[in-house]
Amino acid sequence: MKISRxxxxxxxxxxxxxxxxxxxxxxxxxxxxxxxxxxxxxxxRLCELLLASLETIGGYQGIVRASDWYVDADRGARVDLELWxxxxxxxxxxxxxxxxxxxxxxxxxxxxxxxxxxxARYDHDPxxxxxxxxxxxxxxxxxxxxxxxxxQEQALLRCSKDPQKYSFVPRFLAQLASxxxxxxSFARGLELLSPTARHVxxxxxxxxxxxxxxxxxxxxxYAELSSSEADAVIIAATAALIGLNHSIVVLDRPELYxxxxxxxxxxxxxxxxxxxxxxxxxxxxxELVGAASRSQVISLGxxx
Numbered sequence: 001m002k003i004s005r006x007x008x009x010x011x012x013x014x015x016x017x018x019x020x021x022x023x024x025x026x027x028x029x030x031x032x033x034x035x036x037x038x039x040x041x042x043x044x045r046l047c048e049l050l051l052a053s054l055e056t057i058g059g060y061q062g063i064v065r066a067s068d069w070y071v072d073a074d075r076g077a078r079v080d081l082e083l084w085x086x087x088x089x090x091x092x093x094x095x096x097x098x099x100x101x102x103x104x105x106x107x108x109x110x111x112x113x114x115x116x117x118x119x120a121r122y123d124h125d126p127x128x129x130x131x132x133x134x135x136x137x138x139x140x141x142x143x144x145x146x147x148x149x150x151x152q153e154q155a156l157l158r159c160s161k162d163p164q165k166y167s168f169v170p171r172f173l174a175q176l177a178s179x180x181x182x183x184x185s186f187a188r189g190l191e192l193l194s195p196t197a198r199h200v201x202x203x204x205x206x207x208x209x210x211x212x213x214x215x216x217x218x219x220x221x222y223a224e225l226s227s228s229e230a231d232a233v234i235i236a237a238t239a240a241l242i243g244l245n246h247s248i249v250v251l252d253r254p255e256l257y258x259x260x261x262x263x264x265x266x267x268x269x270x271x272x273x274x275x276x277x278x279x280x281x282x283x284x285x286x287e288l289v290g291a292a293s294r295s296q297v298i299s300l301g302x303x304x
Contacts, residue, residue: 001129058119126243189236
């Protein structure tokens with residue numbers, strides 16, 4: 001699942017937009033879309049508008065409040081999307097148009113029923129697409145909460161900014177010993193995203209979260225990884241758990257966790273995480289913007 005066109009008007013705190021997201025060389029939607037602009041220009045707002053629109057088209061049981069999105073209650077706001085569906089569901093191949101209206105009467109959709117069912121479908125089968133949000137405030141979850149790993153519980157967290165969103169990670173690490181396929185996927189994802197942290201399986205009876213090596217040595221606990229290493233663990237664990245393929249993924253502010261000289265290489269690793277994903281990355285990094293082609297950049301309030 002990818003987005004090839006995005007248009008919006010009347011959305012609060014965003015300029016009216018019309019974006020063609022198709023690559024001229026391949027004729028397919030870009031795998032990477034960079035959303036950029038100066039501070040407070042609406043980068044995060046645009047990404048969350050995209051998620052709210054998809055949730056309206058086909059929800060994961062989340063709640064979309066229409067009043068969060070329009071400027072004028074009488075006129076409302078409108079978002080037009082062109083979707084490319086390439087999973088294995090009833091609307092598995094082809095393009096589909098969808099209109100989302102945020103009105104006084106609620107969030108409304110105009111879309112074929114089969115497309116709505118496909119967008120709403122959620123499980124951890126890597127054969128079909130999903131959507132995922134890595135918000136700016138992503139971090140290790142502290143405290144006693146440990147969310148379950150099943151699709152029913154995890155579905156509620158996909159578009160969430162819940163500060164405990166990643167509380168599943170310790171339980172995920174504990175179950176890797178009995179799941180070699182997921183363990184290999186996680187280890188590869190971590191290697192793509194971190195130059196220092198590696199997954200090292202623990203012996204039976206040891207704390208399963210001491211399963212990392214870095215420059216300090218082996219047996220490093222998850223809680224003692226650096227911020228950039230922990231961020232790589234969060235992203236790699238999420239991708240391995242939910243089967244992140246053919247999916248629309250939103251990621252906010254990678255420059256908070258990755259040093260400037262590594263951002264472009266890090267982003268290349270991100271694009272190799274899973275198969276055929278489309279990443280929307282909100283950033284102020286000149287390095288990331290400079291590495292993208294002009295047609296991959298949505299610039300808000302400034303030059304790309």
